[in-house]
Amino acid sequence: MDLAWLEHSQYFAALAVGFFGGVHCLGMCGGLISALSFTQQAKMPKVKTHRLPILLAYNLGRVTSYALAGALAGALGASFLSLTGLQTAQHILAFFAALFMLALGLYLAGIWQDVAQLERFGSGFWRKLEPLSRRFIPIRTPWQAFPFGMIWGWLPCGLVYTILIWSLSAGSAWQGLLLMLAFGIGTLPNLLLIGVAANRLTQFSRQPAVRLGAGLMVCAFGLMMLWRLTLNF
Template identity: 30%
Template sequence: MFYAAFIIGLVSSLHCLGMCGPLAFALPVRTTNKWNKLFKYLLYNLGRILTYASFGLVSGLIGKGFVAVGLQKVLSVSAGVLIIMTIFFIYNPIKIGLFNQLTNSINQKVKAGFQKYFQNSSFTSLFILGVLNGLLPCGVVYITLLSAIATGDSISGAIYMMLFGLGTMPMMLAVGLTGNILREKIKPVFFKIVPLIGCIVGVMLVMRGLNSSASSNVTIHSCCHSQTCH
């Protein structure tokens, strides 16, 4: 699953480019020194990844509760089904307006924080802007958090989301350093790729849960057969 988290981040960075690209391009970097500029963008992205990891910690903790009562297989299948249902809810054209209304209040609060830290270009400000960026409502992040629940452990959930964030970093660094050129070329495809990613992750989790159940049945059958032979 950890490999999957990084790949999801890498592929979904096309979505990040469309949604967060303008924000990355507008960051108060204000320097001509390329190494200073790179370090500031790294700090921004590390702040974003820290927020994702914190959310992953909570998701893994929720999953741990299911594992503690022996529902790990049910958890994996349920998480997969829930992701697919979420995709159909969020990306159904009729429902998109409703989803936007639900997230508007969060957006406004986060943007108020952005306005405060956009006033200066210090390292601290760039890092905090990254932390705030991680709080912005995002369908891909929600989908990944649902799959992080299936890790069944708080630390694993945090690592899962950290790897997801690292997967998005190359594209976000690229748009920050190259400007709006890259975004305009890829923008038309970003909205189409998110539902596809979500469905793939959902199917992977369902198959993982079903395969675990099949493996358990084979093991039980083998044990019973061995006892009969003795």
């Protein structure tokens, strides 16, 4: 059973899922990043401000946390693979990842909302972690924004958790890291643009046609994963 297709296509797929799933990111983080964009003007109205370095540092911190989480998931999956038959176990993990990808697509499309239940698993951890981020508020420099973004990278999110489940089947800590890194990079265009055109993008993202299109695109990746897995059995 040849799994080479996973190694060559999974990173591009994760990148695309991050981009098209950015509709969900707009709802989760849009208000926060908009606040980051204008916090300096509110706190220091007489000082010339530069919003882009703040936004870049925040998102770099967020993506760094995604990559670390992917490495942990990949290492966990690799440990599981080492205890059983490599190819069979990797196919099983990839199969469940594909199912979660389909569920995520339906969630983004507004068709099936139960994926949001995944966010409950991290709610307890987040309640303990979130207060640490308040130490960096108000954010006036990129050096404050980066650790703030790292903390908020652990915000419970069904979209992130689904890609983490996918990372379990990556095969190693390094591959899991790259998978989540690709996903995080894919989310950047949407979240960086929020700081520039928050209101317009938020209104755009709430349109049913946009949500449906993004969800169906993610579903297509899930179906592709299932189809290619069946070819290798």
